[in-house]
Amino acid sequence: MTLLEQFRLWLGGIWPGWEWAAYIVPAIVGIVVVLGFVLTMVIVFIYFERRLLGRFQIRLGPNRLGPEGIFQPLATAVKVLLKEDIVPSRADKLVHWLAPVIVFAPILLIFAVVPFGEGAIFADLNVGIIYVVAISSVSAVGIYMAGWGSSNKYALIAALRTVAQMVSYELPVVLSILGVVLMVGSLSMNQIVDSQNIPFILLQPLGFIIFFLAALAEMNRCPFDLLEADSEIVAGYHIEYSGMKFALFYLGEYGHAVAYSAIIATLFLGGWQGPLLPPILWLLIKIVAVFFVIVWMRSTLPRLRVDQLMGFAWKALLPMAVINLFVVAAEVLWLPEGLPWVMMVVNFALAGVLILLWSKLFVLGGGRVEV
Amino acid sequence: MKFERYGIGIAKGMAVTFKHLFRPPITVQYPEQKLLVSRRIRGNELVWYPDRCTGCATCAKSCPQGNIEIVTHEGDENNYVVDKFEVDTGRCMFCGLCVESCPYEALAMGIGYERAQFRRRQFVLTKEELRLSETRQPSGYARPKIEPTLPKQSLLVYWDREEGGQKLSLVPLTKKRGRGV
């Protein structure tokens, strides 16, 4: 019984005969809360990333507007609203207009199934995790539309790289999620959080690493950000966008970061569980911790090249994810219930062995094509 | 050049970045805090001393671009009287060759570097504007007598140490900011 369903029953008790109306009010309340949460988190993360990136680079981030610069995202938002909206003359107008919407909307939809507390979830779907995977694939189409719709060769290169990258990193994501699902026995996000007495990062380290790297690639963050590679193809797929459409892409990037951080926190770190503080605070702490690691990787690592990226997905992550799935299935079948320690030791050993084995395959210097 | 596999190279790099989180940032909050410039700075202006100038035009001859325009007439006591001494600081590249070549030390570089104007013709400075004043102080470039009177430069090598004496003090940012002081 989620909180919203209890709210609906209580309202239905007050208005007998009007039960159909009691469906609408909790829905609107839930939508407003979830949207508010997502947009606030996105704006806070924009500020947080810029300050944190500055500290990694021995400088201050923005600190002029408001005390310590907390109004900077607001100023950014006002600035992009006031900018002129330029559409290239030979662009495909409908595709160009629709692309930012398709990139940004799925992020808001993902948060419908993230549990914020004991029963505090917008929609307790019993196929929650498949819903998440399906929705997050839609933004790949949006990025491709953005690249095609601006009549620009740089954007076209970025669009084709998008298709390759997004499609090939879906598989490791799904397979490592299946590892978690096997341990829980259900696809519902509530069940996944409830059954984590020990966080799954300790029980499935290899699954966590694979999911983290594949999620980085899905988010187009460093080191996989060749879609918007600033130094090569000059802003990639959003090169011809300005004004509010560019703001939607910008918010979409950070929205993806928030969404995937929330998914990682729910699946592997234990969701809202924690000793003393209220559950929503624990969820926020975990999301911020995952985001910190993402920003840390962004500030240190250079980016991969396209063929190395594809090789990494198909030759390294996918086989490791499949082997991980088989081993977890074997453990769930044959190991008795009350011995998680055995599972932990076996899984850590498996992670070490697989990483050592696959790094023997790492060769340098390939990639030249005969012209 | 040992080649590390297994992701250890990446982990070492990330450890270096993490260490930098704990070092103080080296940003200077301009315009509330300003660094002290060098004593020999070739700033964006010139300072002219009319009592020492004899109108010999050595400075005009040594400028690579011909920015200095001097018009004189013969005076009573076997000297030149300077009618017009104009320097086009908009075209000037502040190389300092004119200052080095003046035999009477009548020309000096300035120490100001915030000399933006709105119109290009405001950069052509006439006799009266080139004189010494409150806001136009000379720098010690090729003028060894002026050099010891100026404050010492703030150096980044001594940033967080007391020797060299250039520890900056932070002005709280709630004060006036943004529009310059």
Add this chain to the structure above:
Amino acid sequence: MGILCGGIISEMAIKTEPFILNMGPQHPSTHGVFRMRVTLDGEVVVDVEPVVGYLHRGIEKLAEGRTYTQNIPFTDRLDYLASMTNNLAYVLAVEKLAGIEVPERAEYLRIIMAEMMRISSHLMAVGFFLNDLGAMMTPVLYMWREREKLLDLFEMVCGQRLTYNYMRIGGVSHDIPEEFLPALKRFVVEMPGFIDEYDQLLAQNEIVLARSKGVGVLPEEMAINIAASGPVLRASGVKWDIRRSDPYSIYDRFDFDIPVGSAGDCYDRYWVRVQEMRQSVRILEQAIPQLPEGEVCVKVPHLLRPPAGEVYGRIEAPKGELGFYLVSDNSIAPYRFRIRPPTLINLTALRDMVRGWKVADLIITFGSIDVCLGEIDR
């Protein structure tokens, strides 16, 4: 897509054709206003056609109307990231022509300034090479912190931070103030530790190695044939450094190694530059205690008239062999003032280095040559 599926499918079903991408004069990664018309087949580079001339200012012609001393500020603006060595090359050429001897203290000061300049220029080159790889300005900002320390020292000596105008015919223009040497000693003591930390940051990073090892190879034979010089030549395996092979000034009194790469790829060019920084610190450590007393400039006539003739003076600038070919006809201005830019001649190999590689490799190969448009276009 045809590349990914192998050649067979592209012959059967999908007809592809190459397209021309203009990496125009405004681009975040062409270091300056450099334009390339790249013919791409998918992501693979088929042909590169560089178009230069967007920064042409006519320095060689302007210099024919100015005296020898007035030309020194013009040489600052050639390779504006390494102005001291430009000044030094020109002044050495004029002194060779006119037969002027330079005092000892001036020689030592010139060496100290030139090596500091080499460290500063290599810091910038290495930082921006890593930025082109995609490391999001973090290595650049770490390098610039060290470069700031050097620029403060330059400002202390000659008053400017970028275009120094410090060398004169017959010596240098000013003596160093008394705070210079303690600050420089502190910098020299701290610098090797910083280079070690920098190596730990990115030199053994798997991603950097995967992106740059074996990429953009310049074979030794081709490097000698196109008259490459500087770190580009040394990374291809040729042990040629003008400070050793044709010593100028007093470089034969110092003890330093010449780092030589083996493969001639982008990683070796990056590695050679980092090692050269260490060797420059070694030269500075030897030169600072040996600095003698004395005057810093001999008296030359105000309007110098060298005897009629021609001279070619060259030095090892941070980017390669910078040479000045001067023809004089016994007047106050040079008759012909020709500059041999090292990066223009290194750049002629770009097309052969990148054919068959991808767009990302084109960018980093171009970055590893370390061009400066001021001296390509003059």
